[in-house]
Amino acid sequence: MSNITYKPGKEPDPREYRLIFKNVDREGWDTSIETYLNDGGYEDLKKAMAMEPKAITEEVKKSGLRGRGGAGFPTGIKWTFIPPNNTKPVYLICNCDESEPGTFKDRYIVHQDPHQLVEGIVISCFAVGAHVAYIYIREEFPEAAQILEKAIAEARERNFVGANVLGSGFDVEIYVHRGAAAYICGEETGLIESLEGKRAYPRIKPPYFPAALGLYMCPTIVNNVESLCHVKHIIRMGGDEYAKLGVPRNNGTRILCVSGDVKKPGYFEVQVGKITMRELLYDMCGGPKDGREFKAVIPGGSSSKILRCDESFTLRGQGPEGSDKSITFWDIPMDFDSLAACGSMAGSGGVIVLDDSRKMSWVLNNLNQFYAHESCGQCTPCREGSTWMRKISDRIVAGEATPADIELLESVAYQIDGKTICAFGEASSWPVEAIIGKFREELLAETSDSNETVRMSPEGEAQRRYLQKA
Amino acid sequence: MSDSSLESLIASPETPGTKHFPPFAADEALEAEAVKRLAQFPEDRKRSAVLPILHHIQHHHGFLSAAAIEWTAQRVGIEPIKVLEVVTFYPGFRQSAPGKFHIRVCRTLSCAMGGSYELMDQLCELTGIDRASLDPHHHPIAVSPCGTWSVEFAECLASCGTAPVCLVNDDFHEAIAPEKAQALLDQYSSNDH
Numbered sequence A: 001m002s003n004i005t006y007k008p009g010k011e012p013d014p015r016e017y018r019l020i021f022k023n024v025d026r027e028g029w030d031t032s033i034e035t036y037l038n039d040g041g042y043e044d045l046k047k048a049m050a051m052e053p054k055a056i057t058e059e060v061k062k063s064g065l066r067g068r069g070g071a072g073f074p075t076g077i078k079w080t081f082i083p084p085n086n087t088k089p090v091y092l093i094c095n096c097d098e099s100e101p102g103t104f105k106d107r108y109i110v111h112q113d114p115h116q117l118v119e120g121i122v123i124s125c126f127a128v129g130a131h132v133a134y135i136y137i138r139e140e141f142p143e144a145a146q147i148l149e150k151a152i153a154e155a156r157e158r159n160f161v162g163a164n165v166l167g168s169g170f171d172v173e174i175y176v177h178r179g180a181a182a183y184i185c186g187e188e189t190g191l192i193e194s195l196e197g198k199r200a201y202p203r204i205k206p207p208y209f210p211a212a213l214g215l216y217m218c219p220t221i222v223n224n225v226e227s228l229c230h231v232k233h234i235i236r237m238g239g240d241e242y243a244k245l246g247v248p249r250n251n252g253t254r255i256l257c258v259s260g261d262v263k264k265p266g267y268f269e270v271q272v273g274k275i276t277m278r279e280l281l282y283d284m285c286g287g288p289k290d291g292r293e294f295k296a297v298i299p300g301g302s303s304s305k306i307l308r309c310d311e312s313f314t315l316r317g318q319g320p321e322g323s324d325k326s327i328t329f330w331d332i333p334m335d336f337d338s339l340a341a342c343g344s345m346a347g348s349g350g351v352i353v354l355d356d357s358r359k360m361s362w363v364l365n366n367l368n369q370f371y372a373h374e375s376c377g378q379c380t381p382c383r384e385g386s387t388w389m390r391k392i393s394d395r396i397v398a399g400e401a402t403p404a405d406i407e408l409l410e411s412v413a414y415q416i417d418g419k420t421i422c423a424f425g426e427a428s429s430w431p432v433e434a435i436i437g438k439f440r441e442e443l444l445a446e447t448s449d450s451n452e453t454v455r456m457s458p459e460g461e462a463q464r465r466y467l468q469k470a
Numbered sequence B: 001m002s003d004s005s006l007e008s009l010i011a012s013p014e015t016p017g018t019k020h021f022p023p024f025a026a027d028e029a030l031e032a033e034a035v036k037r038l039a040q041f042p043e044d045r046k047r048s049a050v051l052p053i054l055h056h057i058q059h060h061h062g063f064l065s066a067a068a069i070e071w072t073a074q075r076v077g078i079e080p081i082k083v084l085e086v087v088t089f090y091p092g093f094r095q096s097a098p099g100k101f102h103i104r105v106c107r108t109l110s111c112a113m114g115g116s117y118e119l120m121d122q123l124c125e126l127t128g129i130d131r132a133s134l135d136p137h138h139h140p141i142a143v144s145p146c147g148t149w150s151v152e153f154a155e156c157l158a159s160c161g162t163a164p165v166c167l168v169n170d171d172f173h174e175a176i177a178p179e180k181a182q183a184l185l186d187q188y189s190s191n192d193h
């Protein structure tokens, strides 16, 4: 790997550990199969095809890989949920909806290294016994859809896809299926409904856990793009070796996407938990913009609960001999368990950074607009609540709210959270709960026009001009 | 629901952009696409091909007319209302013509912090679109009087690190600060009007 060079200005940070993004921004790299094969591509598929499907799942389990789509569920364990006495066809769906605000990693994989994904999908299909895989890709990735179609066609010509893959007797087809610009299609059961040609109304779990009752009521494995790419590396390295990357229970690498108020936003593939918030934001992203200070961070996609940069946290049982350990915001290791222990989540890896020029009311209003627009409308608390929350935050931003509105907003959020068909309910209410919980004073101050604590940034003013009239 | 209200739901009002798109026609290319997409699903699951067929039609005809919805329904063997409910659910489907160049500006948090609302201001100003008369969200999309341009806010386009970003038809553009609005439009208007 030492002979790899990257495009000028796009070199990885020295603290990165690149598996999935090895070829992103690589000098001389393109999306053709020849380039991929010259780099040792599809060797892991050959290795996998010589294994027993069960043994592949076993390696994935040993690797400790946790899903990179948002929930962090162990991939190998998910695969074993297909009912053992199943006689129906099994489907695999690659979730390339990438629509959680703040997340921009799958974009680079599918645009720059499509064969890595195709290889990961074929190995995974073989492991779970799926003969058909669908890549559900968001409509706003038109170029990527074409790149993937071409990559699949190239892979078929070389018999990595299609009938009797590499003479193994195993058949697999991969189809690219485009969504139509609806966030809820990222939710796995909404995605499945959409793939069935319907509105993307999520299904209730139980009983509709996709691994048992998924696409066409058949067992269906839904995995994120990044998760499926990891499978290929797990086969190459072996599950045990892979598990040595990262920290216990948070294994491997993952791509962190940083956006917002930092000097150098971007993507960074790191060993899970080996980088702290401080290293990420100061060392890798160059710190705050000149003359600014960091204020708050949304650590795992817009749905994850916001953290204040001046907070401290107690990590239960993580100190010496199982004692509690107290850490500041800056010391949080970027892994699933630590972020959960701090009351938020690692989610999709999208880190959105806010500096002291940002008024929390418009941040909240921006997110409320997103969720009000994207609710599928199936359940009342979510449909009505998300619009109601948007309207209240419209009032705050417009300078027309009273202190009672802050309370009302909070109470609406708590009436959605936990009371809906799918996790969108939490996704829409957590930002509200956390922003009010942590910035109550700032929001309250805004409800009296004599006492505005933070001035609106020019960008906030621009957003304010577009407030809905209703 | 009475027939007449269904008709009004399917109606596609003319816009200044209508002239840029050929009216819906069930041509050979569409039939070939339908055959290809239907083959990707089990025999008894033809309905799965609804989204791909609609994408093909919208790509060539600009929007989804009543005739397009009815053809699609007939081709996959379901009621037209079932296609219509798909069309009305997804922000990616339209029932009236956009401009020749349809611009989707990301309005979600990271892009908003990067100035995407100012970018929208600029684009509207330069193309003669009156944003003030419209819903700040997706519907209806706003078409310029000449029919060349239309704008719409989009939600996070998954490139937050290079904010603000937008799509012009199928072309993705990143780091389009508001000052670059004119240069962006020039890329399209110079070679084609």
Ligand SMILES: Cc1cc2nc3c(=O)[nH]c(=O)nc-3n(C[C@H](O)[C@H](O)[C@H](O)COP(=O)(O)O)c2cc1C
Binding pocket: A066, A067, A068, A069, A070, A071, A072, A073, A075, A095, A096, A097, A098, A099, A100, A183, A184, A185, A186, A187, A188, A189, A222, A223, A224, A225, A227, A228, A422, A423, A424, A427
């Ligand atoms: C509202 C909502 C939106 C989601 N959006 C995405 C998405 O865009 N991409 C994704 O991979 N997973 C998304 N998920 C998670 C999926 O439901 C699913 O858990 C995931 O694709 C499983 O893959 P993994 O186990 O590899 O993470 C979303 C979940 C919810 C509740």
Ligand code: SF4
Binding pocket: A184, A201, A202, A374, A375, A376, A377, A378, A379, A380, A382, A383, A420, A421, A422, A423, A424, A425
């Ligand atoms: S929680 Fe919201 S998005 Fe999920 S099913 Fe209910 S209405 Fe739809």
Ligand code: FES
Binding pocket: A101, A102, A103, B106, B107, B108, B109, B110, B111, B112, B155, B156, B157, B158, B159, B160, B161, B163, B165
């Ligand atoms: S917020 Fe605009 S691309 Fe994500």
